[in-house]
Amino acid sequence: MTPTIEITKLTKTYKTADMETPVLLGIDLSIEKGEFVAIMGPSGSGKSTLMHILGALDLPTSGSYHLDGLDVGKLSDDELADIRNKKIGFVFQAYNLLPRTSALENVMVPMEYAGVAEEEQKTKAKKFLELVGLGDRLFHAPNKLSGGQQQRVAIARALVMDPSIILADEPTGNIASAQAEEIMSIFQKLNKAGHTIVMITHEPDIAEHARRIIHIKDGKIEKESKDHRQRIIEEAKKDRKTLKRLHV
């Protein structure tokens, strides 16, 4: 089975008139369906650029990026728009909801661009808002919602097209910690239900929610680590070995 995301030797260099700034220096990465991956790194490490390329918002300078077996680097502007619409669900740090537009209508936007019938748009949007616990806030405009609630609207919007991956860029960066936990538990639930999630964060305790953490530094993958639970299991296994050795 082909992985959902397959990146090989990917580089990205920003060019201005008199300067070239290399940002990504050869990334190899493969993410399987159903994974929950956190990408960590200090600012300037290139994690946001990687995120933009993963989200088909930007194209690599060299190397290849396959999403569901599709070579994203070779697509036109409108085809990229289509990919973003159908295969990627974005959750941004600043929520990025349309102002003066109800939660319901915000969630309907991606379906509108996909040409879904209006009645279906409404029922689906309602369903996903209920899923994130906002069934009683359908007609509230973003400025009448708390940060956590706005981010939940954004998650509903990301889910509504049933995308191949959910890309979250610092999803809890603007949210108080109690509400951040709520958001992360939604991501956990979605991952258990089979959604592939790629999340960018610089907070280690947020990254702990993921099952695989990729550390980026200076445009390269520095190391990969498994999540908390798996570490405990692995350590326990090692422990058993040492115990055995001791008792033998």
Add this chain to the structure above:
Amino acid sequence: MKLIKLIKGGIKNLAINKMRTGLAILGIVIGIGSVIALISLGESSKSAVQSQIQSLGANLLTVSPSGQRSGTVRGAAGGGTTLTLEDAEAIESSTKITTIKTVSPSYTGRAQVTANRNNTNTQVVGVELSYAEVRKITLTSGRFISDKDVSSYAKVAVIGPTTAEDLFGEGVNPLGQTIKVNSQTLTIIGVSKAKGGSGPTNQDDIIYIPLTTAQKQIFGVKYLSTIYLEAKSQDVMSRAQEEVGYFLMERHDITDTSKIDFRIMSQADIMETATSVTGTFTSMLTGVAAISLLVGGIGIMNIMLMSVTERTREIGLRKALGAKKRTIILQFLTESIILTFTGGIIGILFGIIGFYIYAKVNSSSFIVSPGSVILAFVVSAAIGVLFGWYPARRASDLQPIEALRYE
């Protein structure tokens, strides 16, 4: 369905900044309004001129002296003294001219006219009986100048309704009263029927007197200002024009066509001149109005460019969520078309109201041509597309990441 949603969204966005939207629309209102008002004005004045000239009869030819030449300097048109009563009589009695039914010589001058203590400056026209026929003059009371009045240098006058009102007041019967024109006392024998019209050639502000009286006693001249000719039918107009032309050239001993000292015009000629004058005037004003419309359009473009800049993040988000270029262009074009179309509708209303007021004040006819209204609709929508295109295009060309990063 989708269109309704687009329009709803557009209105919602425009409603955010009502002041700005209102001012942008105002530019279009002024542009479209002035175009509508001026086109209507031009059309109604054109039709007024046409109906005025048509009322004189389609068979009428006008012979007038053309400006005299002294050396290479040409005198003012109509100021000549070359046309005489003998010319008129010769035309009437000539056997060579077969197409003319009636000949009516006349002399027109302006004079100060007094009655009791009132006085007015008006046209005084010396005429013969045939004048009433060729110029289609009818009377409300009394009688017109007769052949006997002319041969006897009678001191009588037929006055127009406006002049009667000026001199004797409203509702007074002027028949039998006397007026003084250049120290000659004339008795009023008739009042002509109102014809309408305005300006220095108003046919209601006029006094008709016997031609002989006018030439000898009032103005002291021997020449004519106009000979009116009525052709036998409309079909022989151009032949009549030729016949009379050659006849008069012969009488005046003219062989070189550049030295012709008279001018023969048909109603068609006069109409052409008059409409071309009003046409030039109207198209000039409409041009000015079109420039104001252009300025309004630039205002729309300005507003839309501002809106694109302000909504950069929104555009980025929409693109991230899957909006294609076409979708973004459509969204912004819809907004600019809503602006110009609304401006167009209000402008049409204001233009019509403005023109209505003008027509009331000047008691001229109020005709709004449906063509100009349709044109205004189309033009206002076209301006929306024309001036909305560049901003919309710019919005659609924004790169999603750049737009999302924009603060």
